[in-house]
Amino acid sequence: MIPPEPVKTNKERGLIFTWSITFLVLFPLLILLGFLMRIGQAEMKKLFLSDFYSLMTLHGLGMTALMFSFAFAIIWYLISSRYARLNIRIGYVVYFTVLIALAGLTIGILVGKFGAGWFLLYPLPFKSGTWLSWSTGVSIISLIIVGIAWLIGMLHLLYYLSKEFGGFGNLLGWQYLRRKEVKKELPPMVLVATISLVPAILAFIIGAVMLLMYLLQFLQPSLKFDPLLLQNITLFFGHTFVSVTLFCGVAWIYEILPEFTGREWKTDKVLIYFWNATFVVILIAWFQNLYMDFADPVSRQFSGQIINFLSAIPASIITIYGVIVQFYHSKIKWSFIPLMFLYGIAGWAIAGFAATVESTISVYKVLHNTMFVPGHLHTNMLMGVTLFIFGFLFYLFFENGKQHPGKLAKAGFWLFVAAGYGFVLMFFLEGISGIPRRYARYTGMGIKSMHDIAVHTAQIAVFFIIVLSLGLLMMYYSLFSNLLKKNLLKVFKTKAGIA
Ligand code: HEM
Numbered sequence: 001m002i003p004p005e006p007v008k009t010n011k012e013r014g015l016i017f018t019w020s021i022t023f024l025v026l027f028p029l030l031i032l033l034g035f036l037m038r039i040g041q042a043e044m045k046k047l048f049l050s051d052f053y054s055l056m057t058l059h060g061l062g063m064t065a066l067m068f069s070f071a072f073a074i075i076w077y078l079i080s081s082r083y084a085r086l087n088i089r090i091g092y093v094v095y096f097t098v099l100i101a102l103a104g105l106t107i108g109i110l111v112g113k114f115g116a117g118w119f120l121l122y123p124l125p126f127k128s129g130t131w132l133s134w135s136t137g138v139s140i141i142s143l144i145i146v147g148i149a150w151l152i153g154m155l156h157l158l159y160y161l162s163k164e165f166g167g168f169g170n171l172l173g174w175q176y177l178r179r180k181e182v183k184k185e186l187p188p189m190v191l192v193a194t195i196s197l198v199p200a201i202l203a204f205i206i207g208a209v210m211l212l213m214y215l216l217q218f219l220q221p222s223l224k225f226d227p228l229l230l231q232n233i234t235l236f237f238g239h240t241f242v243s244v245t246l247f248c249g250v251a252w253i254y255e256i257l258p259e260f261t262g263r264e265w266k267t268d269k270v271l272i273y274f275w276n277a278t279f280v281v282i283l284i285a286w287f288q289n290l291y292m293d294f295a296d297p298v299s300r301q302f303s304g305q306i307i308n309f310l311s312a313i314p315a316s317i318i319t320i321y322g323v324i325v326q327f328y329h330s331k332i333k334w335s336f337i338p339l340m341f342l343y344g345i346a347g348w349a350i351a352g353f354a355a356t357v358e359s360t361i362s363v364y365k366v367l368h369n370t371m372f373v374p375g376h377l378h379t380n381m382l383m384g385v386t387l388f389i390f391g392f393l394f395y396l397f398f399e400n401g402k403q404h405p406g407k408l409a410k411a412g413f414w415l416f417v418a419a420g421y422g423f424v425l426m427f428f429l430e431g432i433s434g435i436p437r438r439y440a441r442y443t444g445m446g447i448k449s450m451h452d453i454a455v456h457t458a459q460i461a462v463f464f465i466i467v468l469s470l471g472l473l474m475m476y477y478s479l480f481s482n483l484l485k486k487n488l489l490k491v492f493k494t495k496a497g498i499a
Pocket residue numbers: 031033034035037038056059060061063064067117118119371374378381382386423436437438439465468
């Protein structure tokens with residue numbers, strides 16, 4: 001591994017700190033939208049239906065876009081500061097374009113009340129019952145812009161990496177499968193990042209084509225497309241997008257965890273086989289969403305079931321095994337950062353288990369479209385990816401984990417984890433009780449006992465959101481106070497003429 005060179009990585013550090021601050025500002029704002037939705041479902045405050053669906057759309061699209069953008073920015077930083085110097089200008093172009101697109105989306109949703117949900121399932125965006133029709137156009141254009149920005153960033157990164165490692169096949173680790181000696185070692189992070197980003201590129205290209213079709217219909221309303229085709233594209237895009245965000249997080253764990261355990265995480269044939277299998281799995285895992293589509297061929301539904309069981313295996317088995325090997329009898333310096341990674345992996349495993357159970361056909365018939373689905377989604381993103389991200393943030397803000405964040409941050413972390421699981425548990429309990437997802441309020445359900453369960457669990461969820469936000473606040477305090485301290489120290493040293 002090439003160690004980072006502090007002087008030359010100043011520009012990269014500037015970009016990643018810019019991204020980090022942006023993430024830290026937007027993340028709680030998007031949580032606030034989720035909080036408001038839960039308040040509405042708990043009947044603590046009356047929300048207009050149109051407001052609920054606008055909030056859900058902005059929360060869903062905003063969270064997924066923000067988390068992917070920041071996960072990609074972290075991969076960009078680690079690769080550019082360690083393995084292949086990337087063009088910093090392109091990095092900033094991606095940053096500002098994503099910001100402009102998010103601003104456009106916010107205007108479309110908050111001002112125009114666009115509320116077709118984060119999946120924009122066709123033809124819903126064009127059935128503007130509660131939103132102004134221009135908001136559909138603004139939201140579609142914003143999504144096309146953000147997609148193009150990501151595509152540029154990912155293609156640039158993969159191009160430079162493949163130049164550095166002698167070809168695209170080498171990024172997938174195929175040189176390890178030949179009998180020849182491997183000249184340049186492939187860091188596991190580069191392998192996992194490639195395996196994640198290539199399916200993302202395919203998904204984004206197909207997603208961009210879909211959005212262009214949407215745009216055409218927006219400009220020429222007499223146009224009509226096949227809803228089944230567009231639904232399948234949406235499912236492919238949405239499923240791949242969320243999986244890739246998670247795998248980007250896994251990628252930086254392969255890179256950073258060994259710095260704490262002092263044990264190398266080597267690339268070998270087994271790792272290559274498992275991650276190449278994951279490559280295929282990422283591309284086909286969305287088949288598990290097709291059980292309920294009787295318009296799809298039956299073979300697709302059966303293959304969806306088999307793929308569902310297989311998809312849980314390669315990435316999780318090899319990573320969990322690798323993590324155990326990293327920790328087992330190692331001389332790890334236990335600190336906050338490996339702890340966060342460990343809990344993030346646990347969140348991923350729990351969400352994966354819940355998703356596998358849920359997508360078993362006989363169970364799916366009962367749980368589909370219940371709150372169980374947001375349950376596994378939020379376990380994955382909040383108790384998995386969010387912990388990976390905060391682990392990285394503490395690594396970055398505390399000198400590559402060499403400084404200790406202190407007791408307040410640790411207490412905040414435990415509060416966040418405990419309350420986070422309380423929050424997602426309410427989704428799961430609601431799901432098991434048959435409470436439907438995406439309901440603004442439960443007054444119209446017609447079954448009093450179900451209404452009462454839904455409202456009470458939502459009220460408990462509101463309590464957990466407040467506690468987890470308190471935990472977050474404590475972690476924020478620790479991050480920002482350290483950042484300010486470091487900056488003040490730098491100003492003081494510059495004034496005093498100390499290098
Ligand atoms: C404490 C933090 C969070 C809170 C309070 C929260 C709250 C909520 C609520 C109440 C819903 C509506 C569920 C329904 O009635 O169907 C929802 C949906 C959603 N949330 Fe969150 N959420 C949080 C974190 C996240 C994170 C980190 C992500 C990351 C991707 C996320 C992504 C989504 C998505 C995509 C949906 C739409 C799901 C659907 O279409 O059914 N949320 N959230």
